[in-house]
Amino acid sequence: MRYLPLTNEDRSAMLARIGAASIDDLFVDVPESARLSGPVAGLPNHATELAVERHMGALAKRNLSAGEAPFFLGCGAYRHHVPASVDHLIQRGEFLTAYTPYQPEIAQGTLQMLFEFQTQVARLYGCDVANASMYDGSTACWEAIVMARRVTRRNKAVLSAGLHPHYVSVAQTMARFTGDVLETALPTLEATTDAARLLDAIDGETSCVVVQYPDILGRIGDLSEIAARAHEKGALLIAVVTEPVALGALRAPGEMGADIVVGEGQGIGVGLQFGGPYVGLFACKERFVRQMPGRLCGETVDAEGKRGFVLTLSTREQHIRREKATSNICTNSGLCALAFSIHMTLLGEKGLRDLAMLNHGLAVKAADRLAKVPGVALINDGFFNEFTLDLGREARPVVRSLADRGILAGVSLGRLYPGVAALERGLVVAVTETSTAEDVEALAAGLEEALA
CATH class of the missing domain: 3.40.640.10 (Type I PLP-dependent aspartate aminotransferase-like (Major domain))
Structure with missing residues (x-):
């Protein structure tokens, strides 16, 4: 099959049929601030394959992967061990x-x-x-x-x-x-x-x-x-x-x-x-x-x-x-x-139950430890492997501070509900089988310092 690209006349006819004056009219639902008016800043128009590999590698090194730090993020995406x-x-x-x-x-x-x-x-x-x-x-x-x-x-x-x-x-x-x-x-x-x-x-x-x-x-x-x-x-x-x-x-x-x-x-x-x-x-x-x-x-x-x-x-x-x-x-x-x-299939019914109970047990220990941090209150009466802490102050700066120290402390409710003052003190913490006692101690120590 031959590929026949559209001509300007083809595009004009299609736009006229749907009542759009220009192709830009098709993107009116995209906020103006999110649209590009030209090439992506910082990227050259062309480069050698070797230069692209080095550039992309440098960008990748700026990421902090879940396995490189104490990790307590959740809220719909969880770190579990995958065989x-x-x-x-x-x-x-x-x-x-x-x-x-x-x-x-x-x-x-x-x-x-x-x-x-x-x-x-x-x-x-x-x-x-x-x-x-x-x-x-x-x-x-x-x-x-x-x-x-x-x-x-x-x-x-x-x-x-x-x-x-x-x-x-x-x-x-x-x-x-x-x-x-x-x-x-x-x-x-x-x-x-x-x-x-x-x-x-x-x-x-x-x-x-x-x-x-x-x-x-x-x-x-x-x-x-x-x-x-x-x-x-x-x-x-x-x-x-x-x-x-x-x-x-x-x-x-x-x-x-x-x-x-x-x-x-x-x-x-x-x-x-x-x-x-x-x-x-x-x-x-x-x-x-x-x-x-x-x-x-x-x-x-x-x-x-x-x-x-x-x-x-x-x-x-x-x-x-x-x-x-x-x-x-x-x-x-x-x-x-x-x-x-x-x-x-690898887990089986018993394996899934064992994994779940391991998650819950570790989360209970973590919640007990974190609730002892001065200024921190646990709001949950019951939970599985994820719970919410009231830090007594806005959580987002605390999360950023801990991230700068290499601790991914959890998800601040201020991030999920921007502008809602009643929720900005909340921090959702997820604890899975990948969380160690040392990770929890690092988070507790980080919170104590950040909230002092």
């Missing part, structure tokens, strides 16, 4: 270069992997069925809200104050184009969740209630009462899990009545990778399966009666008429889903 065998297996050619398995007869390995992945996610979430993955947790959350609208034929979603603000932001961005009404609120630096607010907000116009478990401050709530109230009003309960390892210790959301469970799978098998790519998880009750976005792999038999795998449902716009599609997400995170599945 070397995971990376070895996903680098195999048949997996690394595999694309969408349109032809099942020659994609049995990929399809079987996705089938096993779906089974693992469904069991982890306590649901009947799971899809072959989404982009990430935030887009999976939005897709769940849209799915609830299709099921209930309502368009008001009630979002918990404990839902990750980035997930809320994604939902708000997409709702601008769909007409969905999102009821949101800000969290407070206290031990209790906003369950009472959610119960009061559910009415006959509500499509769904969205609750994070554990929430952005690490708090853990019982979802059963919220699920019962939602179902009483004809609404659905959507549970969001940003730390999959937590479900090795906590009751699965599906077992507490959640209709749709979504979240981020990065914590199992996928490294931090400076922010991505990650893998979105999506599961639901069986009666809603035809409204579930993405793809679903199923098991069958071939003409000779042998076990085989196929794409059972593919309700995305690439497969069917666009107006009939349940989602316009055009792919799954296949390689990251494979990494998740391999790591989960």
